[in-house]
Amino acid sequence: MIKGVGHIGIFVKSIEESVKALSKFVDFPELTIKESEKMGVKAGVVNLGGFELELIQGLEDDGPLAQFVGEKGDMIHHFCLLTDDIDADLVKLKERGVEMMDSTPKVGVRGKRIAMSNPAALNGITIELSEP
Amino acid sequence: MIKGVGHIGIFVKSIEESVKALSKFVDFPELTIKESEKMGVKAGVVNLGGFELELIQGLEDDGPLAQFVGEKGDMIHHFCLLTDDIDADLVKLKERGVEMMDSTPKVGVRGKRIAMSNPAALNGITIELSEP
Numbered sequence A, B: 001m002i003k004g005v006g007h008i009g010i011f012v013k014s015i016e017e018s019v020k021a022l023s024k025f026v027d028f029p030e031l032t033i034k035e036s037e038k039m040g041v042k043a044g045v046v047n048l049g050g051f052e053l054e055l056i057q058g059l060e061d062d063g064p065l066a067q068f069v070g071e072k073g074d075m076i077h078h079f080c081l082l083t084d085d086i087d088a089d090l091v092k093l094k095e096r097g098v099e100m101m102d103s104t105p106k107v108g109v110r111g112k113r114i115a116m117s118n119p120a121a122l123n124g125i126t127i128e129l130s131e132p
Helices: A015-022 A064-072 A086-095 B015-022 B064-072 B086-095
Strands: A002-011 A031-036 A041-048 A051-058 A075-083 A113-116 A126-130 B002-011 B031-036 B041-048 B051-058 B075-083 B113-116 B126-130
Touching (some): A002 A064, A015 A041, A015 A051, A051 B002, B002 B064, B015 B051, B086 B113, B086 B126
Parallel strands (some): A002 A051, B075 B126
Antiparallel strands (some): A002 A075, A031 A041, B113 B126
């Protein structure tokens, strides 16, 4: 069952530069960096008053994510809905005809079981389901 | 002083269609619709477990916002940092050299005093400062 919104995922050119810019807005709390060679990304996770920002940077300077933000700029890519039972929720979504990119859970860059929606399900917006 | 993240603002083609799609993911709580003729938008605000989604739709079918999402699809446009003193924070941001779209607070569609950052300040991401 969905419990609320856990984080937003932001595609960035540079975690370091984003943190520098964000530090002008807020007294910046501790940043945790997670990396996934398999997914080709690293993620800088920061908790702002109980809500998380996930700054996602491509591992390769000429990889698809780096190319995307190089052309388009940084973008807020998804928001995350927290679920206490991702398997049951994926069954429910399938019954309701929701298109998912991941029909079964995968392990995300942060080591949690996640599943991404197909942007078409929400006219271009991507939702991540994640266990807490 | 910044207290945390208040909401995300999502440009949508249709609040009604977005609510219908989101309702497949979550048992959808009450939606509050606010409208601003001056800003040319209406906003559907929904609270998901303490965090708000703000679904922003253009009032005119052929207005700039409707045209934008018509071409690009829906998009997560900004995230909101809650401040208990927006005037003081705007002074501080100016001292730190942060480019803002609004150098002084304006009243947003939800009737709160807000100020939007210039996307250039964060490589394309827009931040809204808002009083609670």
